[in-house]
Amino acid sequence: MVDAALIKQCADPGLKPAIVEQFIERAGSQDPLAITVRSGNRMVLVPRPGTPDEAMKLIRQHVGRDMVRVGVTQYPAGLGIMEAGELKQDLVDPCENLRMGTALFARVYRIVTKWYGNPTEKEALPHVFDDAIVAWQTGYFEGTAVFRAPDLDEVELAAPDEEKPEIDADEQSADSAGEEVSDPVTDRARSDDPNKAGIRVDLSGIGAE
Template sequence: MVDAALIQECSDPGLKPAIVEQFIERAGSQDPLAVTIRSGNRVVLVPRPKTAEEALALIRENLGRNTVRVGITQYPAGLGVVEAGQMKADLVDACGNIRMGTALFARVYRIVTEWYGNPTERQVLPQVFDDAIIAWQTGYFEGTAVFRAEDPADVKLAQPRPVRRDGADTQAGLPGDETKPEVPTETSASDPNKAGIRIDLSGIAAKR
């Protein structure tokens, strides 16, 4: 698990640490040097980088040809980069990656929250968070390219209750609670068409 002090120090102030923990647990990695490469729907197997330099070299080698996600937050490496030489070491620095990734995820979360009409009902919030996670993994939500969409900065994000590790409060409305089956990372990240599926339709459309 990513160190709580690192999350507190480096994450975007618009997200509470509990949300950041959930985000990293479900969509990120524990390894600052983790590089995930996809070619279409296929994951490209590559050797794990042992140093930041190796990770950056791997990213540069694949940018423009494949989809590259990197670091603790699995940040989209090519975002805003015109040339591979512009890659920043922050991508593979634990604090830098958390800072960049949580700022971008906060924007994605706001876009999804706005689409839902800024809900406050506790039973709806986990679904909003689920959809924000899928949007992060696929890059799209309801046909919108979320990484390049305008930031609805005035949207207030719902904050979860504190997590109780004894399991006594697992249904307290924390984003990502277990009342809804999780979409596997591999499936959601490789198939943007699944990003729009809602709870009522999951048993019908998701299994086609």
């Protein structure tokens, strides 16, 4: 298990420690040098790097051609960069990887929570968390490329085993008024989305606005 002090020091403050622990247990790794490479639906076997320098060399060999996940949070290595030379060793630093990974997962979790209508029932929260984990692993949720979608920083996140306080019905109606509804057909039609393959990273466009 990742050290509680490391979580307190480095994890995104928008995620409660209980969420971070379950996130790493379900989708991360205990090894800060852990590298997972997928090409299409196939797992590519790569040697475990012994040093951060070896890890970065291995990442640069595959990023841009394959989906590369790195470190304790299994962060998507090619996200937000234009070429392999822009990759920083922060990816394999436990604290920095935890900071970047939990911040990105918090965004994904908020997107999924919002789609579910900000549920308050304790029974519903594990399902929301499960879908957030799948979205983290695939990069998609209901046709939305979650790593590139706008952040919903107003959404409150709860741990899967925590019951959120009830929201007043009038307040909830006011919050949802004028809300833009995503069209999954339109979302799927965006063939220029560099994340469309789900398990590939297109460095030529991934950082484009």
